[in-house]
Amino acid sequence: MTATLADDSILVSDFGARPDNVVNHITPRIANDIGERMILAPQEIAPDLDEKELRAFLADLARRHNTVVIVPSTYRAEFWKDVAAEVATAANLASVVDRLRQQHVGLVVLINKYDGVDLPGDACRILVLDGLPQARKLIERVETNVLAGSRQLLGRQIQRIEQGMGRGIRGRDDHCVVLLMGGSVTRSLFFMGAKEMFSPATLAQFELSKRVAAQLGNALKDIDEAIQVCLQRDKEWRKLAREAVANVSYPAKGAVRKVAVAQRNAFEAASIRDFKDAERAMQAAADDARANNEGDAVMGWLLWQLAEYKQLRDGVEAQKVLKAAIQRNRRVLKPLEGIDYERLESKDLTQAKNVAWNLMPYKNDPNRLIVFANALLEDLKFAPNNASEFEAAMHDLAGLIGYRSQRPELEFNKGPDVLWAVGDLKYLVIECKSGASVETVSKQYANQLAGSVHWFAARYGDDAVSTPILVHPSSVFEYAATPPPGVRVITEECLSKLRDAVRAFVHAIRASVSGLDTAKAKELLEHHRLTPDALLAAYTVKPRTS
Secondary structure (H helix, E strand, C coil): CCCCCCCCHHHHHCCCCCHHHHHCCCCCCCCCCCCEEEEECHHHHCCCCCHHHHHHHHHHHCCCCCEEEEECCHHHHHHHCCCCCEEECCCCHHHHHHHHHHCCCCEEEEECCCCCCCCCHHHCCEEEEECCCCCCCHHHHHHHHHCCCCHHHHHHHHHHHHHHHHHHCCCCCCEEEEEEECHHHHHHHHHCCHHHHCCHHHHHHHHHHHHHHHCCCCCHHHHHHHHHHHHCCCHHHHHHHHHHHHCCCCCCCCCCCHHHHHHHHHHHHHHCCCHHHHHHHHHHHHHHHHHCCCCHHHHHHHHHHHHHHHHCCCHHHHHHHHHHHHHHCCCCCCCCCCCCCCCCCCCCCCHHHHHHHHCHHHCCCHHHHHHHHHHHHHHCCCCCCCHHHHHHHHHHHHHHCCCEEECHHHHHCCCCCEEEEEECCEEEEEEECCCCCCCCECHHHHHHHHHHHHHHHHHHCCCCEEEEEEECCCCEECCCCCCCCCCEEECHHHHHHHHHHHHHHHHHHHCCHHHCCHHHHHHHHHHCCCCHHHHHHHHCECCEEC
C-alpha cells in the first residue's frame, strides 16, 4: 500500500507482479485523504538566495517548530552540523524519532532516510529535502551514471523525493511546510518538467503552493510570511489547501512502463535459459523507446542490456549491439575493440561568440540561467563519491563560459577525465580528483595526468598545445611524484575562487542576456578573468614538491 507510487513499474520489474494486476490496482475513490502541505522551493522564488543564509533562516524557525532536514549523504550532513540539535544515524534513529514525537527538539538531520519514518503532528512542522537522493547500491549508481539527464532517472529521483515529502504528514488533519532545497532539485522540478511525475494529490498541492509563491517577493521575509500562513493556520489558506485536493482522484489504471515489462520478461526467460526470448523482449523494448523518442541515453541503456543477453548465446553479435549502444550513449560498457576517437575542434572557436550563442535559450527567462548555474556549481566541490557529478559539472562549465568540452575517459575509455578546447588550437587536459582528501598529490595521480598528456599528443599532433590541469585539494606533489611539464593545479582555494567568478559572471550576464552580443560577452569574460590565459593565472597555481 502506498500513496506516492505514481509509476508502478517497479512492482513488475523488481517484484515480478503481473502487469495486468498492477494496472488494475485498488484505489480510494478520491485522493482527499492526504494531509495539508505547503510545498515551496526557496531558491526558485529567490535565485540569489545563498544556501548558508537559508540554513540560518531554518535554524531560527527550528527554535519554535521541529524542523527535519533529509540529506542524501553523510557528507552533506556536515553542512547542517553546526545548527542541528541531532544528526540521526542508524544507531540513534529510533530514539531521535521518539524525542521528536514527544517534545520540541529543534533542527534534526536524517541521512538518506526518505521512507520508513513517521513524524506526525508537532514532530515535524517544517520538512526540508536538501538535494536529490543518491543511489546507494552499485547497480543503481551505474544506472544513475548511464541514464544521467533522462526522464527515466528523473522519475526515480522524483519518486524518492515524494516519499520523503510524506514523512511530515501522517493523516488527513495533519499539516506541514515542505521546503525543496538545492540547485539540482530546483532545476529538475521547474525546468526539466519533473513535477509532472508527482502523484495527483502531491501535484495539486505543488501547483497551489506555486501560485502562492508567484505572489511573493524574492526575499526571505516573503518566504517566511508564506510559511507562517500555513503554520499559523490561516483560515483562507486552509480552505484553499483543502479545496486543492477535494476533487483529485487517483488514476483508474496503474502506470506500468513497457520497458519494465520487457525487462522482467527478459530476466525470467534468461533464468530458464531461453535466451532467444530474452533477446526478443529487450529488442522490443528498444524498438518501443525509439518509436517514442525516449532519447539516446535510454536507447543506449536498453541496447546495452540487449547485448548482455546476446552475449549468453552469441558473443560476436553481442559486440555489434554494444557498438550500436555506445553510439547512442557513451556511458555504457565499451566494446572489446573500443570505438574511434572523435577530435574536439578548437581552431575555429571564438569564446565570446559561443557564450552569446549558448545562452540564447535563457533570454526570455534570466532566472532560469541562475538556477542552471547554481545546480552546476553545487556539484563543483571537493567531496567523497562525487567523481561523476564533478566531471559532468566541469564538462558543462566549459559550455557556460564559451569553450567546448569532452569527457574522453568516459566516452572513449582512454584519455583525461575532461578535455577543454579553448580556441587557437589550445586545450586544457584536466584530471579531476574531487574525492581526494590527502595533503599531497600521489605518484599515481601524477603518472595518470602524464599519461593523459601523452594521449593528447598522440591524437592531436604537434600543432595543438595542451596545458595539463590537475584538480586536487593540494598543489604539493609527494617526493616520488613527477608533475608533467607545464602542469597547473586547481586547489580547493582556486576552485572556490573559480566558483565565485562564474557565479558573478552569470549574475552579470542575467542583466543583459536578452540582448547579449559578442562584444558584451567578451567584456564580461575578461572582467571575470574567464578567458584562457586569465583563467589559468587567476584560478590555478604551479605545483610544489614536498
